[in-house]
Amino acid sequence: MMNNLKIAETKTHKTGNSVSVTLPKITGFSNNEQVIIEKVDEDTLIIRRVHSHKNPWTSGAYDNVDFRGQLDKIGFNVGNEPRKGREL
Numbered sequence: 001m002m003n004n005l006k007i008a009e010t011k012t013h014k015t016g017n018s019v020s021v022t023l024p025k026i027t028g029f030s031n032n033e034q035v036i037i038e039k040v041d042e043d044t045l046i047i048r049r050v051h052s053h054k055n056p057w058t059s060g061a062y063d064n065v066d067f068r069g070q071l072d073k074i075g076f077n078v079g080n081e082p083r084k085g086r087e088l
Helices: 067-074
Strands: 013-015 018-020 035-041 044-049
Touching: none
Parallel strands: none
Antiparallel strands: 013 018, 035 044
């Protein structure tokens, strides 16, 4: 069983045809972060991050990396190699 830590107490509010809960900043969740909501029992929900943050290609970890510049710097010409046969 998990060791539960009460972070905050809040109320639900109506958003369109849904009911929403605002997560306090202390939870560490960011704006527009994907989450999974799991129902444990009638009174318990678990909210957890979708683990896409472990994938650097989708997490934004490589957003500021200039891969083409790095390849040019080492002289590796990926995608622009000369043809060796009858390739299209």
